[in-house]
Amino acid sequence: MQIFLDYLWVFLVGGFVCMLGEILIITTNITSARILVTFVLIGVFLEAIDVFDYISDFAKAGINVPIIGFGASLAKGAIGAVKTHGFLGIFTGGLTATAGGIAAAIGFAFLFGLIFKSHTKK
Amino acid sequence: MQKNQTFKLKRKPKIIGSYTIVGPKEGKGNFGPYFDYVMKNDYFGEKTFEKAERKMIESAVTGVIQNAKLQTKDIDMMIAGDLLNQIISSSYAARAFKFPFLGVYGACSTMAESYAVASVLVDGGYFDNVVCCTGSHFSTAERQYRFPLELGNQRPPTSQWTVTGAGASVISLSGDGPCISAVTFGKVVDYGVNDVNNMGAAMAPAARDTLLAHFLNTKTTPDDYDLIITGDLGKLGSEILIDLMEEDGITLGVNYGDCGQMYYKREQKTLCGASGAGCCATAFNSYIIKKIKEGQYKKVLFLPTGALLSSISTQQGDTIPCVCHAIVIEKE
Amino acid sequence: MEDKQRNEAYNKYVSAKIPKTKAWPSLFNSFWVGGLICVLGQGINDLLLLAFPNLSMQTAWALTLITLIFLASFLTGLGVYDQIGKFAGGGSIVPITGFSNSITSPSIEFKSEGIIYGICVKMFTIAGPVIVFGVASSMVVGFIYWIISLF
Numbered sequence: 001m002q003i004f005l006d007y008l009w010v011f012l013v014g015g016f017v018c019m020l021g022e023i024l025i026i027t028t029n030i031t032s033a034r035i036l037v038t039f040v041l042i043g044v045f046l047e048a049i050d051v052f053d054y055i056s057d058f059a060k061a062g063i064n065v066p067i068i069g070f071g072a073s074l075a076k077g078a079i080g081a082v083k084t085h086g087f088l089g090i091f092t093g094g095l096t097a098t099a100g101g102i103a104a105a106i107g108f109a110f111l112f113g114l115i116f117k118s119h120t121k122k
Numbered sequence: 123m124q125k126n127q128t129f130k131l132k133r134k135p136k137i138i139g140s141y142t143i144v145g146p147k148e149g150k151g152n153f154g155p156y157f158d159y160v161m162k163n164d165y166f167g168e169k170t171f172e173k174a175e176r177k178m179i180e181s182a183v184t185g186v187i188q189n190a191k192l193q194t195k196d197i198d199m200m201i202a203g204d205l206l207n208q209i210i211s212s213s214y215a216a217r218a219f220k221f222p223f224l225g226v227y228g229a230c231s232t233m234a235e236s237y238a239v240a241s242v243l244v245d246g247g248y249f250d251n252v253v254c255c256t257g258s259h260f261s262t263a264e265r266q267y268r269f270p271l272e273l274g275n276q277r278p279p280t281s282q283w284t285v286t287g288a289g290a291s292v293i294s295l296s297g298d299g300p301c302i303s304a305v306t307f308g309k310v311v312d313y314g315v316n317d318v319n320n321m322g323a324a325m326a327p328a329a330r331d332t333l334l335a336h337f338l339n340t341k342t343t344p345d346d347y348d349l350i351i352t353g354d355l356g357k358l359g360s361e362i363l364i365d366l367m368e369e370d371g372i373t374l375g376v377n378y379g380d381c382g383q384m385y386y387k388r389e390q391k392t393l394c395g396a397s398g399a400g401c402c403a404t405a406f407n408s409y410i411i412k413k414i415k416e417g418q419y420k421k422v423l424f425l426p427t428g429a430l431l432s433s434i435s436t437q438q439g440d441t442i443p444c445v446c447h448a449i450v451i452e453k454e
Numbered sequence: 455m456e457d458k459q460r461n462e463a464y465n466k467y468v469s470a471k472i473p474k475t476k477a478w479p480s481l482f483n484s485f486w487v488g489g490l491i492c493v494l495g496q497g498i499n500d501l502l503l504l505a506f507p508n509l510s511m512q513t514a515w516a517l518t519l520i521t522l523i524f525l526a527s528f529l530t531g532l533g534v535y536d537q538i539g540k541f542a543g544g545g546s547i548v549p550i551t552g553f554s555n556s557i558t559s560p561s562i563e564f565k566s567e568g569i570i571y572g573i574c575v576k577m578f579t580i581a582g583p584v585i586v587f588g589v590a591s592s593m594v595v596g597f598i599y600w601i602i603s604l605f
Contacts, residue, residue, distance in 0.1 A: 010496045011489035014549070018488020019481050021544030025276060026477050029319065032275045032547045032556060036584045039548055044591040048598075061496035064515060065522065066488070066548045067584070074588045078596030082603065090600055094592030101550065102585065104520040105557045106577070108527035113561030113573040116531035118271045120145075120164040120171075120261050120286075121540075170566040270563035272530050273580065274539015274546050274555050279475045314461030315468065323468040362471060441461075 006060065013055070013062030036067055043071020047079070073097045127332075128306040128339035135244040136454065138251075138297035139190025140407040143182050145260065145286030148404065151386045151396075156408035157287075158185060164261055164286055172211065175204065175259035178288040179215035183255050186290035190297065192251060197221050197292075201240050202255040203232035205263050205284075205399050207432075212255065221253070229428030230325075230354045231308075232256045233289065233403040234447040237424075240293045241302040241449070250294060257288025258398035267318070267433055280320040282356045282382060282397035289403030291411075299454070300414045304340060306448040308332040310430065316441045318431065322359020322382075322394055325427035328444035329355065330366045332425055336448045337372065344374055347450075348419040351410065353402035353426025354382035356394035381405035381426070402426040414453050422451045480543055487538065487545035495522055495549075519550055526551035530558040556580040 021035050046052040052072040055063045063069060077097025081089030095102070142157045149160030159181070166174040179202060187194060200219060202212035203226040216223040228235035236254040243249050263284040264271060293302070311331045315324040329352050337343060344350060355363055360380040367374050385396035385405060406424060413419050425448035431440070499518040503509060509517075529535040535555050539546045546552055557577055564576035578585070 007493055007496060011493050014492025015485040015489030015545075018491075018542075018545040018548045019485045021488075021548035022481055022484035023477075023544070025543055025547075026480065029278050029317075031269075032273065032552065033580045033583050035544065035547055036553060036556065036581070037587045040584055040588045041591055044588065044595060048595045061492045061499060061518070062489075065492045065495035065519070065550055067550055067553055068548075069519075070550060070553065071588055071591075074592035075595045078592040079599050082596045082599045086603075087600055090593050090596035093596050094589050098588075100516040101519050101523060104523045105527070105554050105581070108524050108554070109557040109561040109577055110573060112527050112531035112558055113565055113577070114569070116533075116562050117565070118261070118559075118563045119533035120147075121264075121271055121536065172566070265563055269580070270559040272533060272536045272555070272559035272562055274530075274536045274542075274552065274559075276480075276540060276543045279473055312461075313464045314458075315465060320468070320472070323471070327464070358471065358473065362468065365467075365471075 009058050010060050010062040013059035014065060017063065017066045017068060039067045040071035043068035044075040047072040047075035070098060070101060126339055127308070127335045128304060129242065130304045131241055131245040131302055133245050133295055134301035134303055135241045135293050135295055136297055136299040136301045137291045137411065137451070138294045138299045139186050139192070139292040140290065140411045141182050141185035141189045142289045142404040142408045143178050143185065143287060144400070144404050147390065148285055148287050148385070151390065152384055153405055153409045156412055157404065158408070164259070171259055171261040172206065175206070175211040175257060175262050176214045178259070179204065179211055179255055179257045180218050182257065182288040182290040183215065183219065183253055186253060186255070186292055190251070190292040190294070192292065194219065197251050197253055198249040199224065199243070200253045200255065201226055201236040203227050203236060203399065204256065205229065205258045206266060211257060228445055228447065229430055230397055230399050230401065231426040231428030231445055231447055232399045233406065234353070234424060234426045234449055237291070237293070237302065237449050238305040238307060238447050241305060244293050244295060250296070252293045253290060254293060255288060255290035256399045256403040258284055258286070258400035260284045260286045260398070263398060277393060278319040280317070280322065280358055280394055282321060282354065282394045283386065283392035284398035285385065285396045285400040285404060287400035287404040289400065289407035291407055300411065300451050301454050302449055303452050304450040306332055306336040306339065308446040308448070310443045310445050312441050312443040314441045316439065318436050318442070320358070321354070321397060321429050321442070322356040323362055324429055324442040325355055325444040325446070326359045326362040326366060328446040329363050329425060329427045330370070332446040332448050333367065334370060336423070344372060344377065347421050347423045348377060349410070350374065350378045350423045351425070352380045354395070354397040355380050355427060356382045356397065358394050414451060417453060420453045424449050424451060483541055484543045484545035487542035488548060491522070491546070491549045491551055498522070522549070522551050523554040526554035527558045530555045531562060553581060553584060
């Protein structure tokens with residue numbers, strides 16, 4: 001039962017966050033690059049004011065899979081690195097914490113860019 | 123006092139041949155049965171979409187020369203244009219032929235622009251047979267003006283679908299076919315629209331400007347034409363044009379139509395309709411020419427509009443200037 | 455001056471004329487597709503922890519995101535992701551899979567201009583700002599914490 005509830009929260013919060021993105025698209029016609037930037041900044045902000053972890057506790061993937069989670073790890077990395085390394089942490093923290101995701105995105109994009117050809121839209 | 127924008131062509135140059143080539147989606151559209159050739163896929167046997175567009179224009183030119191029952195050596199001049207930067211598709215296609223070449227650019231109005239220039243040149247007696255050709259390709263336009271094809275974004279409800287296709291005609295004094303009796307060259311008009319996903323609204327004022335000038339200069343009214351057809355204003359744009367003309371006291375009735383709006387079937391989900399240089403080029407050279415020859419239309423006013431923007435002007439926040447050229451085609 | 459008034463009036467008229475589409479279907483689609491992608495992520499995460507119980511939470515999340523990025527990149531290559539995007543809109547843009555799609559799609563698209571000037575240069579045309587804004591804002595946050603930690 002508990003696991004069902006957990007997944008329900010993931011679905012509801014994740015769906016809600018994505019729906020916010022869709023509302024932005026419909027009302028302002030903004031491009032996907034701007035949507036992604038907006039949500040990353042929301043994530044950075046939520047982490048900076050220390051709210052993200054409270055949402056993450058019950059929403060789990062619902063908030064970590066949307067790009068908000070990416071923003072939060074950037075901020076979390078920077079804060080953590082400042083605590084351990086001091087000034088240098090400002091520069092190293094963010095990218096260190098998100099290195100896996102960025103490297104994966106670049107690596108797979110390069111690989112599939114070499115393999116696949118673009119398809120005309122239907 | 124304004125100078126006259128309209129020229130009556132005394133010797134009435136004729137459209138002695140026409141040819142169209144389109145992509146698979148277009149082949150399934152409303153004009154499908156009228157096209158000369160429907161490609162099986164958008165690559166047309168080439169490695170890139172740009173090369174496919176080039177090959178499309180080449181085949182259209184080859185096809186139209188055959189259709190006009192001429193030979194390559196009979197052609198004096200080729201006037202062509204497309205949507206890509208530096209109109210590479212037309213210029214590279216022209217490389218394959220040994221004609222003098224004039225590249226023209228009027229965005230989606232390119233077909234009318236090339237007709238207008240060609241018919242004036244032929245009427246003046248300088249050239250005998252002039253080939254006009256215009257094309258566009260959905261996938262090349264999409265990546266030049268918008269986003270990569272595989273990006274998972276949604277199209278706004280006012281957006282239009284660039285036609286994959288090329289249309290060509292041969293204009294000459296000798297031979298049979300519908301004739302071009304008058305040409306109105308349009309002015310560039312900008313009503314301050316800067317939404318690149320709403321071309322119809324940006325271009326409608328240009329169509330109005332040219333229509334008004336044409337009616338004034340030729341002393342005609344909409345009722346004098348069997349068909350008044352705009353290029354790719356789309357559903358929204360053509361409604362706007364009707365409203366704008368109403369303001370000037372001119373009613374566009376049942377004899378008014380828009381190629382972009384008529385192009386695709388409703389279930390093809392193209393939102394506001396078709397657009398692109400290939401839209402009016404293929405619609406005109408297939409369906410409309412055929413109906414003129416059959417006698418259904420005796421006098422047609424053809425006025426495609428073009429949005430003269432580039433992705434750089436858009437990013438700098440500029441509004442969209444537009445142009446519209448009109449030609450009158452009559453059954454001989 | 456007259457032109458400016460004319461343009462304002464025209465733009466006002468146009469925005470009133472734009473067809474109003476029903477928002478509910480697209481909101482609903484973005485909701486359930488977005489929710490489903492998140493549920494998929496949670497599933498992968500739970501399975502990883504089940505298979506390798508001594509993984510740390512952080513490692514498990516990183517591997518989950520990498521898996522999702524891989525899937526989205528692959529689906530983009532197959533030409534499936536843009537169709538999901540057309541249907542779901544925000545539902546497939548906002549998750550990390552949308553980020554992956556926005557890097558892979560120009561990479562495939564601009565392959566025709568070569569590996570260096572095509573794939574590598576154009577790869578970041580859409581995702582570049584995301585990384586720039588993300589890193590820059592994390593530096594701002596880090597800087598603020600550093601200042602605070604001084605006192």
